[in-house]
Amino acid sequence: MSCRHPCRSEAVQLISEGRLGWELNWSCDGCGIAADDVNRGPAPECVRGRIIERYGTGQVRVGGSGGQGGRVLKVFRDVFGWSLQDAKRAATELTTTGWRGTHVEASLVAHLLQESGIEANTHDQGCEA
Known part of the structure; x- marks a missing residue:
């Protein structure tokens, strides 16, 4: 049953134990219900798109x-x-235009590339909105 008040939600990505994860946190001011949806792995496109829209993208390049x-x-x-x-x-993008993802994805990819002996650099692309 819905209280018919709009809910507020926020999507985030995180790195836990060297792996991607994501959360969708929402709450309702009308009825006071709040919940967190915590998941492991890459975020679905609808969540990922919201994150990119709000925070922009990160870019990873290798020489x-x-x-x-x-x-x-x-x-x-x-x-x-x-x-x-x-x-x-994605590997081709790394050496040409640079591979783009969320800031969390770019950070993890760059870190794992560096751990495997490949020099990788990240650049913020900022918000596009």
Whole structure:
């Protein structure tokens, strides 16, 4: 049963134990009900889109041929569970335009690339709104 008052919600991403996670927190001023939806793994596009709209994007770049090879593909597949084709597309972006994701995603990808011996840099793209 709904109290018919609008709910407020906020979506966030986080890194826990080296893995992506996300939360959707919402509350209602009318009836006082509040809840947190906590999940592991990449955020669904509807949540991810809200995060990017509010906070902008982060960009990861690597120099030279450092963005090609199995270590890079492994990072993208481990973080996002992507197919080999999607991971290859992201690896190509790393050395050309730079790969873009949420700030949390970019931070995790850059960190894991650096841990695997690949020099990676992050840049904030700011809010687009």
